[in-house]
Amino acid sequence: MAIVVVKDKCRGCKLCIKACPFDAIIMEDKLAFITEKCTACGQCIEACPFEAIINTQEIKEVDLSDYKNIWVFAEQRKGKLMNVALELIGEGYRLAREISEDTKVCAVLVGQDIEHLVNECYAYGADQVYLIQDELLRNYTTDGYTKVITDAVKTYKPEIVVYGATHIGRDLAPRVAARLNTGLTADCTRLDVDINSYIKYAAENTTLDVSTLDPKDTSKGLKQTRPAFGGNLMATIICPRTRPQMSTVRPGVMQKKEYNPEACGELIEITPAIGEKDIRTEILEIVKSTKEIVSLTDAKIICSGGRGLGEACGFDLIKEFADKVGGVVGASRAAVDSGWIDHANQVGQTGTTVKPNIYFACGISGAIQHLAGMQTSDIIVAINKDPDAPIFEVADYGIVGDLYKVIPEIIGAWDQAEQLYDQSTK
Amino acid sequence: MGLRIIVCAKQVPDTNEIKINPKTGTLIREGVPSILNHDDANALEEALRIKDRYPDTHITVVTMGPPQAKDMLIECLAKGADEAVLASDRALGGSDTWATSNAIAAAIQKLGEYDIIFAGRQAIDGDTAQVGPQIAEKLGLPQVTYVQDFQLEEDLKTITVKRALEDGYEVIRLKTPCMLTTIKELNKPRYMHIAGIYQACAADIPTWNAADLNVDPDKEVGLDASPTNVFRSFTPLPKGKGQMIEGDCEKDIGQQLIIRLKSKHII
Numbered sequence: 001m002a003i004v005v006v007k008d009k010c011r012g013c014k015l016c017i018k019a020c021p022f023d024a025i026i027m028e029d030k031l032a033f034i035t036e037k038c039t040a041c042g043q044c045i046e047a048c049p050f051e052a053i054i055n056t057q058e059i060k061e062v063d064l065s066d067y068k069n070i071w072v073f074a075e076q077r078k079g080k081l082m083n084v085a086l087e088l089i090g091e092g093y094r095l096a097r098e099i100s101e102d103t104k105v106c107a108v109l110v111g112q113d114i115e116h117l118v119n120e121c122y123a124y125g126a127d128q129v130y131l132i133q134d135e136l137l138r139n140y141t142t143d144g145y146t147k148v149i150t151d152a153v154k155t156y157k158p159e160i161v162v163y164g165a166t167h168i169g170r171d172l173a174p175r176v177a178a179r180l181n182t183g184l185t186a187d188c189t190r191l192d193v194d195i196n197s198y199i200k201y202a203a204e205n206t207t208l209d210v211s212t213l214d215p216k217d218t219s220k221g222l223k224q225t226r227p228a229f230g231g232n233l234m235a236t237i238i239c240p241r242t243r244p245q246m247s248t249v250r251p252g253v254m255q256k257k258e259y260n261p262e263a264c265g266e267l268i269e270i271t272p273a274i275g276e277k278d279i280r281t282e283i284l285e286i287v288k289s290t291k292e293i294v295s296l297t298d299a300k301i302i303c304s305g306g307r308g309l310g311e312a313c314g315f316d317l318i319k320e321f322a323d324k325v326g327g328v329v330g331a332s333r334a335a336v337d338s339g340w341i342d343h344a345n346q347v348g349q350t351g352t353t354v355k356p357n358i359y360f361a362c363g364i365s366g367a368i369q370h371l372a373g374m375q376t377s378d379i380i381v382a383i384n385k386d387p388d389a390p391i392f393e394v395a396d397y398g399i400v401g402d403l404y405k406v407i408p409e410i411i412g413a414w415d416q417a418e419q420l421y422d423q424s425t426k
Numbered sequence: 427m428g429l430r431i432i433v434c435a436k437q438v439p440d441t442n443e444i445k446i447n448p449k450t451g452t453l454i455r456e457g458v459p460s461i462l463n464h465d466d467a468n469a470l471e472e473a474l475r476i477k478d479r480y481p482d483t484h485i486t487v488v489t490m491g492p493p494q495a496k497d498m499l500i501e502c503l504a505k506g507a508d509e510a511v512l513a514s515d516r517a518l519g520g521s522d523t524w525a526t527s528n529a530i531a532a533a534i535q536k537l538g539e540y541d542i543i544f545a546g547r548q549a550i551d552g553d554t555a556q557v558g559p560q561i562a563e564k565l566g567l568p569q570v571t572y573v574q575d576f577q578l579e580e581d582l583k584t585i586t587v588k589r590a591l592e593d594g595y596e597v598i599r600l601k602t603p604c605m606l607t608t609i610k611e612l613n614k615p616r617y618m619h620i621a622g623i624y625q626a627c628a629a630d631i632p633t634w635n636a637a638d639l640n641v642d643p644d645k646e647v648g649l650d651a652s653p654t655n656v657f658r659s660f661t662p663l664p665k666g667k668g669q670m671i672e673g674d675c676e677k678d679i680g681q682q683l684i685i686r687l688k689s690k691h692i693i
Contacts, residue, residue, distance in 0.1 A: 002520050002649035022551075023439070024492075037492045040520035040649045041659045142559075142569055167591050171571045174556035178524065178563035183653030186523075186554035208660035223657055229441060229551055238657040280568035281600045284586070289594040343611070344592075349553065358692060369441065375662075379692050381683065396668035397686060399679055409680025414693075420681050421688040 002056055003040050005032045009052035019047030021229055041228075041235060046209070064159075067243040070096050071130075071158040073149070074107040074121055075168055077140070081117055083297070084164030084251035086124045091191060091254035092162060093125040098193040099159070099220050104128050108152065108161075110145055112138040122265040125257040130156070132270045136279060139286065140168050143279045146175040148272040153180060158244050160222055162191075165248035173248050183239035184246045189253045189353070190225035198223050198236075206234060221245070227349060227372050250353050252297035296345070296352045301327030301360075304347055304374075305335055308363020308384060308403060312340040317407055318362060324411045330354065330374075332364045348373035362403045366391030383407065428482030429582055431473045432534055433507065434545035434561065435466035435489050437498035441550050462498050465546025467615040468608040472576055473544050474506045474616065480582070484508050486540075488533050490518060490526060496631050503626035504618035511537065515635040520649030523552075527560035528646045532639040534565065541602040542585070547572060547609050555607070562605035570598050574611040 012030045024037035025044060032053070034044075044053045070092040074085040085107070092105035106128040107121035118129045132148050149172070153161065161176075163169035165187045177184035192198035195217040202208040222245040225236045239245040296302060303322040305315055315329065322329045330347040331340070347354050349369040359377035364370060366382070366389055374380070375394050382395035383403045392398040399406055413420060440461050462470075470487065477483040487502040489495050490513040499510035513533045521529065534540065543562075548555035555571070562569040574595060575588035583602050588595045590609060618626075641647045649655070671686070673679040687693045 034519075035492055036514060036516045036519045038519045039656075041656050043659055142571075146563075167572050167589075170555050171559060171569075174523065174554075174559040175563050175569070177556070178527065178560040181524070181653070183522065183524065184556060185654060186552075186556055202658075202660070205663050206660045207663060208658055212658075227662075228553075228659070232441065232661070233659055234662055235659040236657040237654050239654050242653045280604075281570065281598050283596055283598055285597040286591075287594045287597070350550070358687070379687070379690075380668075381687075392670070393667055397683060398668060398670045399683065400670065400672075401676060401679060405676040406679055409676045410683060412677075413680045413684040417684050417688045417693055420685050424685045424689075 003034055003038055003042070003044070004054060004056055005034060006052045006054060007031055009050045011050055011052070013049065015047050015049065016044035016053060019043045021233055041233070043233075046212075064243050067157045067159040069104045069106055069128075069156075069158050069160075070099075071106050071108050071153075071161045071244070072126070073161065073163040073169065073172070074109045074117070074126075074129075075164050075166060076109065076111055076114055076117055077168075079111070079114055079116070081120060082164055082166060082251075083256075084166060084169075084249070084254075086120075086256045087251070087254040088162050088164060088249060089121060089124045089126050090257040091249070092160075093257055095160070095191060095193050095222075096127075098197065103159075106130055106158070108132070108149065110137055110148060118267060119261075119264075122263045123259050123261050125263070126265055128266045128268060130268050130270055132272050134272050134274055136274050136276065137272065139283050140172075141279050141281055141283065142171055142175055143281065144274060145172050146179060147274055147278055148270075149176050150179045151273065152270055153244060161244045161246045163246070163248045165250050169248050173246060177246050180242075180244070182242040182244060182246060183237075184248070185224040185226060185237040185239070186248050188224045188226045188247045188249045191247065191249070192223040192225070193220055195219070201225075222247070232368055252353055252355060296328055296330055296347060296354050299328035299354065299356050301325050301358045302330045302347070302354055302356045302374075302377075303327045303360045303362065304330035304332065304364060305341070305362050306332035306364030306370075307334040307338065308365070309335065309340065310363075312338075314363070314404075315341050317404065321360070321362075321407050321411055324414055325358075325360075327356075327358075327360070330359075332367070332370050334365075334367070361391050361395070362407060364391055365389045366394065428480055428484060429476060429542065430538075430540045431476060431483060431485045432537065432540050432543045433466070433470045433473050433485060433487045433502070434530060434543065434558065435470065435487050435498065435502060436463045436546070436549045437461070437489065437491050437495040438463045438549050438551045460494065460497070462501055463546050463549045464610060465548060465608055467546070468610055468612045469544035469546045470502055470505060470507065471613045471615040472606075472608060473542075475613065476542075476578060477506065486511065486537055488530060488537070489513070490521075490529050490533070493633070496633075499631050500623075500626045500629070501618060503629050503631075504622035505616060506622060510629070510631050512631055512633045513635075513639060514633050517636040517643040517648050520652065521647055522652035522654045523554055523556035523560055524654070525647045525652040527557050527564055528651075529636075529639060529641055530557065531561045531564035532641050532646075533634060534561070536634070536639065541582070543567070543603070543605045545605065545607050547607045558605060558607040565605070567603055567605045568600050569605040569607070570600065571607040573606045573608050576606070576612065
């Protein structure tokens with residue numbers, strides 16, 4: 001199998017057992033032994049001081065040169081492009097230039113009566129637009145969209161296909177990947193082609209020993225980085241032997257390109273081969289929820305409440321706080337699980353990933369799954385009774401105290417910021 | 427013959443219980459319990475509710491994992507599942523979602539006929555949400571993911587579900603056989619009952635290896651067959667600890683905070 005212990009080299013030091021996140025290594029006859037829990041994450045290889053653990057898998061060379069260009073699934077709903085589609089066109093543009101001068105970023109538009117979106121795709125950076133229209137594609141269905149996208153991929157052979165990690169992208173992409181028998185990496189937060197931009201990212205943001213990476217590596221494979229294991233680990237995934245390489249990408253993490261209304265590109269219209277019997281589900285109704293739309297991903301300021309609020313009505317204060325500072329209400333999983341607030345407000349690994357200018361964490365202890373969704377915020381302010389709460393480890397400003405007393409004072413001082421600052425400098 | 431339901435489940439470490447050693451940046455794994463994945467508990471619960479209504483329903487729970495995953499299967503039996511199967515083999519280790527779905531789809535085919543397959547939307551250790559749809563693809567089934575409401579018509583063949591969207595939901599009708607992936611809004615999982623625990627502990631849970639499943643470790647399952655591989659893995663760099671704001675009273679603290687935010691041009 002792939003990750004193995006070289007028995008002659010193993011000294012039984014157990015460092016690998018400590019390093020393994022999956023509890024997959026045991027001692028057998030005083031030597032390390034890798035069990036079927038192994039996910040081949042490679043943590044033990046790095047931890048072993050004796051080079052006694054190796055990955056035996058050979059990466060076979062396959063001719064992948066037929067595949068060119070980067071495709072972005074330009075998800076639209078009711079004739080409106082999703083924000084994440086524009087973010088991905090921006091990211092695709094950046095990656096295309098890392099691959100080569102003549103690599104194109106292509107938006108794939110699927111639906112009906114959506115010609116008006118073509119220019120918007122160009123304006124945000126698309127070199128080409130593939131337009132696939134049919135009455136049967138007006139609304140998203142797994143069967144319909146999987147068929148037309150799989151057919152298009154087989155015909156045009158893109159090197160990379162990226163999707164937004166929305167409820168639609170996460171339904172569609174695995175189905176397409178399985179039908180094409182290629183790899184798919186979920187919920188990526190970082191993509192790289194050029195090894196040097198990966199090295200730079202890793203050196204600045206992670207504990208990875210970048211001396212193990214060769215800056216002269218000219219491989220153009222996609223390095224797809226994602227949080228794993230509840231945000232405790234980051235993994236960079238590659239797809240070395242099959243094409244296209246596919247990822248879903250979290251909304252809110254990639255950068256849109258600046259809107260250029262003058263931009264134009266090449267339109268490729270595809271007449272899809274699709275019939276009624278290809279679609280085995282029937283949509284009876286699409287219901288927009290009447291509840292307040294929470295746009296955490298676009299928020300500049302987020303005021304989040306957690307278990308420390310103690311009760312559901314604690315969110316009244318959080319709401320008042322958010323209204324005062326022009327922010328949006330967020331919540332920890334603990335608060336959502338307690339039924340105090342809707343899941344739509346949840347920030348974290350299983351909620352929304354956010355990156356506001358200011359993140360106020362009120363009564364949030366800082367479980368790792370929460371930190372995974374907010375720790376790249378520009379400024380984090382934490383208010384918590386417990387001075388040992390892990391949230392203080394990531395906070396720029398920490399306040400130990402009763403949030404019910406502190407928040408009203410912040411609200412009170414908010415409008416006097418100018419005055420208070422002037423006074424303090426005198 | 428009543429309905430035949432398959433539930434795909436996974437034993438996972440409770441990632442909420444994991445903490446990071448702030449000094450070394452490594453995971454503290456001691457004492458972290460293995461649990462039935464949350465979304466999978468909802469999948470099983472929905473199957474059990476069908477069985478509550480139609481007692482001749484037969485529920486089989488399928489999982490892939492190490493031998494210890496039997497503990498999780500015993501829990502599922504104690505809650506009321508009729509049968510459980512474990513796919514376990516060192517040759518399955520290191521499978522990505524594509525390879526995992528090959529193994530589980532093979533196990534389901536070996537079990538024979540079925541009407542509904544329920545799976546949790548995603549597992550908390552990987553959070554990919556890919557295995558359910560990929561099993562459906564390999565079995566050639568229609569799927570609905572993010573199911574938050576489930577209705578079975580009297581014909582026992584027509585299903586109407588609500589599929590959660592970010593800003594609402596869709597109402598979708600489909601026919602059996604099909605794959606549905608479930609989220610926590612769907613139901614509230616029941617607890618095990620005492621008699622069930624006794625029975626479950628005595629139950630015979632077959633373990634199927636790669637040969638039993640008739641899958642090829644070079645081409646279909648395991649690390650070597652998986653299209654994706656881990657290139658590197660690492661822990662994110664902890665953000666440096668910031669300043670603590672102290673003061674004589676809450677009013678002072680509030681003002682201190684505002685002054686600092688203002689001085690850094692944040693507000």
